[in-house]
Amino acid sequence: MINWLSFTNGIRHAVGIPVIGLGTSMFAFGAYLKSSGFDLLQSLSSTLFTFALPGQFVMAETIVAGGTFLNIFLAVLLTNARLYPMTVNLIPIIRHPHYPKWKYYCLAHVIAVTAWFNMIAVHKKLPQEDKFDYFLGLGGFLWMSSVVCTVLGYLVSNLVSHEILVGFVFINPIYFLIMTLSNLEEKKLIFSIITGAILSVILFHYIPDWSVLIGGLVAGTLGFIIFRKETYDS
């Protein structure tokens, strides 16, 4: 059974800045899909079933560029591979023996950067048994609101100027950036964040497809090794 109080607390957490940060970009994504020749049901399906914006953009761009199914699968896999370490990191935080394994596999679908950052920010204040349902409310609400915003973006994009859509797309990376800055508490994380950004910029010129994954992997590993003592202290 769901603990409805924790679930609604998670929803209340999502309402406000998290929904604005993600929803505006989903709105712009809906408009982008319309201009790229997708229909309404396809746009809705993309957010409903994928729910990871950078991968959704990559999918649409690869289709428009005439890519094959293999191109699309690999491009999205590479773009959304960040969800793997994020999930490995999140599950031990919200795990509770009360929940069977299959529920975690259902919950997995709503794991994305916005919900992840917001959960990491508050999890220490929550009782362990409440975390699963709290995250379900937080991530689930962001997921559903993203579907609605994608549909809205598709339907009313004619009423919104191109300039405003471009502005909307910029909100998402800035929101992610601010969420990242709010995590600058431990030296190993500060190092990993700064080095990850620098390495991805350098590697982009040599291996553009792999720059994010390799940059982040190397930065995080170096941060962990260099500040290993802090790791055991924290």
Next chain:
Amino acid sequence: MTANFIYFSIFLASVATYCCRAFGIFSAKNVSVDSAIFQWIKCISVGIISAVIAKIILFPAGLLAETSFSSRLFSTGVAIAIYFLFKKNVLLSIFVSTMTFFFINFYI
């Protein structure tokens, strides 16, 4: 670009994305919050996310690619400055940064 082609592409994109999440659940079964591997994965997660942000801001695809490099860089600097100058006010930093970006690109 037929409708079926697009639907199957959406299906493949969804499978690729869910695989990352499901494999994460599977891998996490022996990871505890007290372990060193948990801390290592945390570092990698934030490293990758910051790498994604850097890529989107500096080398964007899609709509952002139409905007100037300097406007994106300057607006990002504004977001960071406002965030730290105004007691870590998230909404204010996003709003001022986005407005700065908007005006540089479309009104200057």
